[in-house]
Amino acid sequence: MCDHFSAREALLLLTPEQMGRADRAAMEAGISGSLLMENAGTAVAMRAQEICPHGGHVLVLAGPGNNGGDGLVAARLLAERGYRVRLALLGSREKLSGDAAIAASRWQGGLEKLSAGIDLSADLIVDALFGAGLGRPIEGEVAALVEAVNACQRPVLAVDLPSGIDGRTGCVRGAAFKAAKTVTFFREKPGHILLPGRLHCGEIHVADIGIPDAVLPDLSLKLWRNHPGLWHDVLPVPDVEGHKYARGHTVVVSGPAHATGAARLAARAALRAGAGLVSMAAEEDAIPALAAHLTAVMIKKVDGAQGLAGLLSDARLNAVVIGPGAGVGQATCERVAACLQSEAAVVLDADAVTSFKDQPARLFDAIEARSAPVFMTPHEGEFSRLFPDLAEHADKVEKTRKAAERAGAVVLLKGADTVVAAPDGRAAISARDAPWLATAGTGDVLAGMIAGLAAQRMPAFDAACAAVWMHADAARRFGPGLISEDLPEMLPAVWSQLAAERCAD
Numbered sequence: 445m446c447d448h449f450s451a452r453e454a455l456l457l458l459t460p461e462q463m464g465r466a467d468r469a470a471m472e473a474g475i476s477g478s479l480l481m482e483n484a485g486t487a488v489a490m491r492a493q494e495i496c497p498h499g500g501h502v503l504v505l506a507g508p509g510n511n512g513g514d515g516l517v518a519a520r521l522l523a524e525r526g527y528r529v530r531l532a533l534l535g536s537r538e539k540l541s542g543d544a545a546i547a548a549s550r551w552q553g554g555l556e557k558l559s560a561g562i563d564l565s566a567d568l569i570v571d572a573l574f575g576a577g578l579g580r581p582i583e584g585e586v587a588a589l590v591e592a593v594n595a596c597q598r599p600v601l602a603v604d605l606p607s608g609i610d611g612r613t614g615c616v617r618g619a620a621f622k623a624a625k626t627v628t629f630f631r632e633k634p635g636h637i638l639l640p641g642r643l644h645c646g647e648i649h650v651a652d653i654g655i656p657d658a659v660l661p662d663l664s665l666k667l668w669r670n671h672p673g674l675w676h677d678v679l680p681v682p683d684v685e686g687h688k689y690a691r692g693h694t695v696v697v698s699g700p701a702h703a704t705g706a707a708r709l710a711a712r713a714a715l716r717a718g719a720g721l722v723s724m725a726a727e728e729d730a731i732p733a734l735a736a737h738l739t740a741v742m743i744k745k746v747d748g749a750q751g752l753a754g755l756l757s758d759a760r761l762n763a764v765v766i767g768p769g770a771g772v773g774q775a776t777c778e779r780v781a782a783c784l785q786s787e788a789a790v791v792l793d794a795d796a797v798t799s800f801k802d803q804p805a806r807l808f809d810a811i812e813a814r815s816a817p818v819f820m821t822p823h824e825g826e827f828s829r830l831f832p833d834l835a836e837h838a839d840k841v842e843k844t845r846k847a848a849e850r851a852g853a854v855v856l857l858k859g860a861d862t863v864v865a866a867p868d869g870r871a872a873i874s875a876r877d878a879p880w881l882a883t884a885g886t887g888d889v890l891a892g893m894i895a896g897l898a899a900q901r902m903p904a905f906d907a908a909c910a911a912v913w914m915h916a917d918a919a920r921r922f923g924p925g926l927i928s929e930d931l932p933e934m935l936p937a938v939w940s941q942l943a944a945e946r947c948a949d
């Protein structure tokens with residue numbers, strides 16, 4: 445998907461079940477299933493022609509359902525256009541039904557029986573075995589074929605989803621093709637973006653097969669690909685006449701003297717994210733270390749949780765980060781409670797999450813009692829401490845949503861496919877590869893960025909999504925060799941590009 449802004453609606457993700465409802469709604473609106481399949485197969489053939497030289501040898505692997513039907517249409521069109529097409533079918537032609545049977549009746553070529561030992565010598569292999577209808581793990585002969593195809597080094601074009609990838613969760617069920625390209629229809633599915641599914645799809649193309657956008661409202665969709673199109677219209681833009689106080693004041697709660705670095709990373713990130721002022725709340729013993737390093741960030745001396753509560757009673761301090769370097773234990777719980785008593789937006793990161801391992805209800809009750817937003821930024825380990833019953837859930841979107849609803853907070857379940865979920869069920873999945881982020885301290889930077897955006901009064905869900913995207917964009921701009929300190933320094937370039945695209949939009 446390209447990086448320019450696209451409409452919010454274009455970023456919606458449909459589960460296979462929702463896609464089935466969209467198909468049915470389109471058919472009720474008078475668009476026949478056969479036409480949808482013809483359009484799907486046409487889109488597949490077009491992509492095949494991009495990969496395979498004219499007249500080349502294409503092997504189509506067709507399954508017993510409509511995914512196979514799409515493959516049959518593509519096979520026919522490619523043969524008509526001069527390609528040498530072989531078609532291998534799983535199951536018998538007689539068992540095909542509905543639109544797939546119609547597609548088979550139009551196929552004039554031969555049919556091979558699909559088996560693990562089939563001849564794979566082709567310029568392109570089209571995977572039309574299973575798509576939305578994958579109902580169980582791929583096993584036996586078919587699994588052996590998938591492994592053989594993956595080992596044979598020929599390009600694979602997947603129809604809708606690489607067979608074996610669960611369209612809802614992105615999980616591999618048994619075995620899954622590794623595709624060079626995937627053509628999907630109408631909208632992307634979560635399984636294209638969540639890991640490991642994303643790694644099996646290759647380049648993703650979304651084809652318009654004639655399903656009208658008018659079917660979308662009835663589906664009550666609340667899941668998007670995380671992309672600027674989702675939040676660019678609520679990104680904070682400094683006023684020509686504005687002053688620093690109008691851009692909000694972020695407070696970062698420092699760890700003790702030996703652990704101040706994480707909070708400094710968050711503070712620097714909050715400044716670069718655009719907060720007008722950033723202060724570090726620190727106990728006396730941490731101040732020398734902080735003072736030796738901080739310039740634009742102010743230091744406010746606080747004494748324990750009570751001192752922190754006193755500082756935060758000033759309503760101008762409207763966003764606070766606690767957790768980076770905080771230490772796990774009761775003292776952190778007390779300080780978190782002080783933060784939650786304030787009217788500021790609160791970002792709970794790292795130790796602030798882990799400290800409530802044995803008393804999550806205490807945390808959730810304190811969140812329920814306030815109206816300002818709360819963000820939680822756990823990685824999988826921290827998530828499992830606070831939400832042990834959800835940790836093993838195979839569906840990353842669903843488990844993040846459940847956690848957000850339970851906690852009453854915007855939850856960011858971090859990783860290479862970070863999911864952001866709001867208590868009202870909205871969720872977004874990050875799809876930007878940024879492997880350089882896997883280095884110490886990048887999470888602290890993210891927490892600071894969220895607080896910097898929240899201080900500027902960006903709506904909570906949008907602020908979290910924007911921070912995740914900008915964080916990955918910063919990492920991609922820097923590339924190899926990135927350390928967490930580099931991330932805030934890349935943010936001016938990220939902002940400039942966002943501003944330029946906003947003008948061009």
Ligand SMILES: NC(=O)C1=CN([C@@H]2O[C@H](COP(=O)(O)OP(=O)(O)OC[C@H]3O[C@@H](n4cnc5c(N)ncnc54)[C@H](O)[C@@H]3O)[C@@H](O)[C@H]2O)[C@@H](O)CC1
Pocket residue numbers: 464467477480481482484507508509510511512513514573574575576577578579580581582583586603604605629653
């Ligand atoms: N419904 C529609 O109108 C449209 C559907 N389209 C295509 O239809 C696909 C969905 O079609 P279906 O719902 O028929 O489902 P699929 O064709 O994805 O798969 C269902 C078939 O595969 C079998 N199957 C499932 N998992 C299996 C496994 N692990 N091992 C062996 N057999 C297995 C099922 O018994 C069933 O026969 C989409 O992915 C898309 O490619 C497109 O043609 C666009 C329009």
Ligand SMILES: Nc1ncnc2c1ncn2[C@@H]1O[C@H](COP(=O)(O)OP(=O)(O)O)[C@@H](O)[C@H]1O
Pocket residue numbers: 794823858859860861862877878879880881882883884885886887888889890915
């Ligand atoms: N392989 C990866 N690809 C993309 N992002 C990653 C990857 N690994 C980690 N990240 C991101 O880097 C950050 C790491 O945060 P965290 O685990 O809290 O680290 P730390 O505690 O060292 O700051 C998160 O935003 C996470 O999503």
Ligand SMILES: [K+]
Pocket residue numbers: 511571572573574575602603604605606607
């Ligand atoms: K497929």
